[in-house]
Amino acid sequence: MASHRPGTKVTPTTSRQNRQAELAEAKRMFDLRTGPDKLTLAAVADEMGCSIFKVQRLLNKYSPKLLEGDASRHREIEVNKLDLLEEKLWAMVDEEYYTVSNGQVVYMETGEPVPDVEPILKIMDRIIRVSERRSKLLGLDKPVKVEATVHTVDAVDMELADMIRRGRAESSGNHSRG
Numbered sequence: 001m002a003s004h005r006p007g008t009k010v011t012p013t014t015s016r017q018n019r020q021a022e023l024a025e026a027k028r029m030f031d032l033r034t035g036p037d038k039l040t041l042a043a044v045a046d047e048m049g050c051s052i053f054k055v056q057r058l059l060n061k062y063s064p065k066l067l068e069g070d071a072s073r074h075r076e077i078e079v080n081k082l083d084l085l086e087e088k089l090w091a092m093v094d095e096e097y098y099t100v101s102n103g104q105v106v107y108m109e110t111g112e113p114v115p116d117v118e119p120i121l122k123i124m125d126r127i128i129r130v131s132e133r134r135s136k137l138l139g140l141d142k143p144v145k146v147e148a149t150v151h152t153v154d155a156v157d158m159e160l161a162d163m164i165r166r167g168r169a170e171s172s173g174n175h176s177r178g
Contacts (some may be wrong), residue, residue, distance in 0.1 A: 026062035029055050034077055075137050082137075086130045092123050 025048070032044045033055075045052045067074040097120060098113040099106040106114045135141045 022058065023062055023065070026058040027066060029058055030063060030066050033059065034073075038080070078137055079134060082130050082134045086127060086134075089123050089127050089130065093120055093127075 029044050029048060032039045032047055033041070039047065041052045041055050045055045048055065063074070063077075067077075097116040097118075099116040108114055132141075
């Protein structure tokens with residue numbers, strides 16, 4: 001057994017080496033995903049010889065570390081993901097959906113299937129949510145600054161205003177007499 005100084009922490013080098021190797025692997029995945037070709041998760045998994053799940057897990061774990069100090073790049077990556085998601089949603093809107101009851105498509109008397117708008121409404125709701133998220137990322141929903149001045153009026157102010165009003169009334173009464 002190796003000796004070490006009392007009070008020092010001993011960490012296995014294999015776990016540190018594993019983390020370093022994992023970080024290097026995540027960096028390569030990140031570069032493939034965000035580089036000029038912008039590979040999909042599936043393409044990155046093929047290139048790395050691993051599962052899509054592993055690619056996603058490592059990217060989720062290490063992307064913040066790889067993007068430290070580069071919020072604009074991270075924002076761009078997130079916006080690109082939202083763009084891809086929105087594109088897929090819009091493609092789904094163009095599909096035809098039919099009403100189904102007890103596992104069977106419902107038909108009208110004319111023999112045509114009964115259209116179902118419910119899936120389209122749900123897809124549109126998702127598109128709106130994607131749009132809202134994009135707006136937040138791009139800072140489009142920032143609160144608008146409004147400059148407002150608040151004047152508080154107390155009893156003294158009311159009495160002073162009343163005295164000024166009476167004084168003006170008396171002075172205008174004197175001018176009309178003279």
